Amino acid sequence: MTKYKGLAFINTIGCQMNVYDSEKLAGILNSYGFEKTQDMDEADIVVCNTCSIRHKAEEKAFSFLGRFAREKTRRPHLITVMAGCVAQQEGKKAFDRLPHLNLVLGTQAFSRFGAHIDALKSGTQRIVDIEESDMIFEALPDETCFEENKVSRFVTIMQGCDNFCTYCVVPYVRGRERSRAPEAILEEIRILARNGIKEVTLLGQNVNSYGIREQGLSFPGLLEKVSRIEGIKRIRFATSHPKDLSEELIHAVRDIDKVCRHVHLPVQSGSDKILKKMNRGYTRETYLSRIRALREACPDIGLSTDIIVGFPFETKEDFHLTLDLIQEARFDSIFAFAYSDRSSAPAAKFSSQVEETEKKDRLNQLLELQETLTEKKNRAEIGQTLGVLVEGFSAKERDGFVKPSAKTRQMTGRTESNKIVHFASDGIKIGDLVDIKIEKTYPHSLWGTSAADQCWERKIK
Ligand code: SAH
Ligand code: SF4
Ligand code: F3S
Secondary structure, X not given: OOOOOXXXXXXXXXXXXXHHHHHHHHHHHHHOOEEEOOOHHHOOEEEEEEOOOOXXXXXXXXXXXXXXXXXXXXXXXXXXXXXXXXXHHHHHHHHHHOOOOOEEEOXXXXXXXXXXXXXXXXXXXXXXXXXXXXXXXXXXXXXXXXXXXOOEEEEEOEEOOOOXXXXXXXHXXXXXXXXXXXXXXXXXXXXXXXXXXXXXXXXXXXXXXXXXXXXXXXHHHXXXXXXXXXXXXXXXXXXXXHHHOOHXXXXXXXXXXXXXXXXXXXXXXXXXXXXXXXOOOOOHHHHHHHHHHHHHXXXXXXXXXXXXXXXXXXXXXXXXXXXXXXXXXXXXXXXXXXXOOXXXXXXXXXXXXXXXXXXXXXXXXXXXXXXXXXXXXXXXXOOOEEEEEEEEEOHHHHOOOOOOOOOOEEEEEEEOOOOEEEEEEOOOOOOXXXXXXXXXXXXXXXXXXXXXXXXXHHHHX
8 A cells, every 4th residue: 555655763652552552553654655764863754652641751752752843844744743642631732832743643543543644745734633432443463563572572452441540641541441352362463473473461551351241251261362372482461450350360370371470460559548549449458468369379470560659648657558568569570650740630639749859759768678679589589490581682792792602692581470581592592482590680680591501511511
């Protein structure tokens, strides 16, 4: 269907779902004749796929697109697009700050992207499409998406969110929760597998509430179906909501070999008072009991979480309950954020906002504590042999800092629990699932030796 000729640059801000959506946008652009470029200065169309979860992410989008105001006076044919969550939130208001912008493409408007490109190419200057829709945009993977990561891919299985946590914009910018048809998901994963992909991460804002009622299909049922696809070695999923973490799902993680023993389970706070104000739907104790159930079923399971500090009404005592929970839960890693006021979310109207300096201070305390906990957890892996899916050559080697010898190369991959492992390899290929014996730990990764190499060494001796 190639209609035009040109180059497209896509900047993706935000969560894994945006990474997935950007691939779809790249696919549409490719079918319209726009090839991907890594150099924004030579692009004929620039897309920023945006995130509005926190103020900083939103500002990043405006400042990135703002750069093209001057460029557009120099190259009037340049098309600039704001896509995704900020686009959905701002609508035509986006033009107030970005008068040179051509297209505001909301989260539910991706199926019309091609038609909008046509209109812009025929001379239309400004388009806003933030129409809401219950439909989920379906597009099969196109070949451009296999260039960057040849091993692992994201697959969005549901859209939107119905949970309405009081701090969060997602229900407003992504709409109501809706699950994709299993046939479409499985077909997409089969194509990925045929193209050499070994690992898929199933995505949803509340992935464990996936379900197609008419077919009696729940999330664990979908995991089972995905696990039957030949060529896929590993299945991950994110993000799970603690209130929907069923026994059935815990058993699926325990029993389906391909499902990685890792759960990302955002807790947000360790204080029941704050959890209630956040509208999270669980207490500290029910959260901790879920974690205990996961560890009982799979003792070696990796756990990670998200935390917000400085939510309105959070006192020092509430914050200490969060520190205390972190110690009790022994997460492998955490993502921590200072609360950011979002005008569309109800918490923006809460009184008792916490001072910015206090939020920063709490964030630092939390991160410091987790650093020591992560270090301890990583140290416990020394001497263990872990299965690692090889993703590529390590950054150092890619950047030319280490001179690769023909025989031994430095490679990188991930354990089931999602820890990064570097290792020297002799004959191991990208996409292999290998056993690595962990020998050393770094703050954010592990170092090991291939177990096969060790057998070989023993034989020589
Ligand atoms: N759907 C997922 C995650 C959504 S966004 C869930 O429910 O857990 C990812 C993380 O961003 C959240 O877990 C939360 O920790 C953080 N977050 C969301 N809104 C925020 C806000 N207004 N300020 C600071 N952090 C926020
Ligand atoms: Fe936001 Fe809560 Fe939905 Fe997660 S579950 S996307 S935090 S509203
Ligand atoms: Fe951000 Fe939208 Fe994802 S707000 S976190 S890009 S769903």
